Amino acid sequence: MIGRVASPASWLVRPLVPSRSDIHVPIMPTSSISTVASAVPCPVVESLDAILPEEPLLMMGAGPVPIPAAVAKANTIVINHLGGAMVKVISQVKTMARYVFQTQSKWVLGVAGPGSGAMEMAISNLAWEGTRVLCIKNGFFSDRMGEMGRRVGARVSTLEVADRSVASLEQIAEAIRRERPEIVTVVQGETSNTVWNHHLKDIAALAKAAGSLVIVDAVCTLSTMPLEMDAWGIDAVITGGQKGLSSIPGVSLIAFSDAAWARVKGRTAPNAHWCLDASLAENFWHNGGYHYTAPVSGVLALHEALRLVCAETLEKRFARHLKCSLALQQGVTALGLQLYAPEACRLNSVVGIEVPEGLTPADVCSHISRQHQVEISGSFGLPIVRIGQMGEQCREHNLFRTLHALGRTMVDLGVKVDLPAGVAALERGLSEGK
Known part of the structure; x- marks a missing residue:
């Protein structure tokens, strides 16, 4: 009943x-x-259409960068993260990444996180309590690797480098002799102050001769300028998807040398970071098994971004970045503005520009965004603005729009610049570089 x-x-x-x-x-x-x-009222919120500007912003800052149509399309697709199609995608991502890293090493992994996540994977897998680490500190991001080392209990010593400069090889050799590090960390391009460690190959050679492993932050430089992981003796290279590769933020890449991988597998204490444990990540990236649910759409976007790099070839890509960046630098100088880093150690992938007296970086960034729909970046307290030259940013139409917007912004904010001369210099730089 x-x-x-x-x-x-x-x-x-x-x-x-x-x-x-x-x-x-x-x-x-x-x-x-x-x-x-x-008890918790249902919120009333605005749609994205109401939040975002009517005209899309041109992303010309220090990242993220504009993404190609093929990458954007791939980022709308979801497939089984443990299915056969995903296994093939992962295999091709690793093959293409080896070309971009210039390594024969098997140990290429993806990271569900920003470039800093890949950085933390490198540090936390190779360093632990008591590990001796030498951090070559050029600025904000190179210092971050030292901080990550301290957080896992490593004994971190720091070679402080003056702003707008690089350490001499003699200084680095002395620091290595003094500290006897097991690991040396260095950035190829310090995006915070736009300094390029152009001695990277020689720095790696000094470290390797002393028996140290070398970790390189190539977040803003991979595919924008030469980096040869195997030939230069680098043991771990990290990069983010959202810069030179022109993929989406949040999915990154890391490559370990055989020597670095042996250290990863030989450690006695487990990594405190479960998601960033390279030994666990191996199960997904090399064995077709489960680690956690991968960012499927982001991996597909990364696949397409790498495919476009391979289609262009590294040689042509390096040449495009160099030509565009030098032309932009010539245009900025002809406007009457000052570049921040000296030419000898100036980073091409992110160009730093001194903000004229009486203005702040926020004044310039907000005006150029609001009035011209162009996004550029400030920088961690420094009196500069930064314009990116990574991946899809390095297109001639983007350069003309950005330089004109920067010049008009300066005029609007009361700074005397020569806008016609700046545009003419940009044109000459692009024409001469062909």
């Missing part, structure tokens, strides 16, 4: 099975349900 609802005071219902009539299931009254549901 079907039971009936008991009195409202008891809030009970009899079960359908007569032989179990002694079992009672509580039912929350309607009044209680509505009370719980309204």
Whole structure:
């Protein structure tokens, strides 16, 4: 017999099975349900259409960068992260990444996270309590590797490098002799102050001769300028997807040398970071097994970004970046503005420009965004703005629009610049570079 609802005071219902009539299931009254549901009011929010500008912003800062149509399309697709199609995608991502890293090493992995996540994977897998680490500090991001080392208990010593300069090889050799590091960390391009460690190959040679492993941050430089992981003796290279590769933010790449991988596998204490444990990540990236649910759409986008790099070839890509960056630098100088880093150690992939006296980086960035729909970057307290020259940013139409917007912004903010001369210099630089 079907039971009936008991009195409202008891809030009970009899079960359908007569032989179990002694079992009672509580039912929350309607009044209680509505009370719980309204305890946190349903919010009223704006749609993205109401938040975002009507005209898309041209992303010309230090990252993220504009993405090609093929990358954007791939980022809309979801497939089984453990299926056969994904296995093929991962295999091709690793093959293409080896070309971009210039390594024969098997140990290429993806990271579900920003370039800093890949940085933390490198540090936390290769360093632990008591590991001696030498951090060559050129600025904000190179210092971050030292901080990550300290957080895993490593004994980190720092070679402080003056702003707008690089350490001499003699200084680095002395620091290596003094500290006897097991690991040396260095950035190829310090995006915070736009300094290029142009001695990277020689730095790696000094470290390797002393028996140290070398970790290189190539977040803003991979595919924008030469980096030869195997030939230069580098043991771990990290990069983000959202810069030179022109993929989406949030999916990154790391490559370990055989020597670095042997250290990863030989450690006795497990990595404190479960998601960033390279030994666990190996199961997904090399064995077709489960680690965690991979950022499928982001991996597909990364595949397409790498495919476009391979289609262009590194040689042509390096030449395009160099031509565009030098032309932009010539245009900025002809405007009458000053570049921040000296030419001898100036980074091409992110160009730093001194902000004229009386203005702040925020003044310039907000005006150029609001009035010209061009996004450029400030920089961690330094009196500069930064224009990126990575991947899809290095297109001639982007350069003309950005330089004109920068010049008009300066005029609007009361700075005397020669806008026609700047545009003419940009044109000459691009024409001469062909």
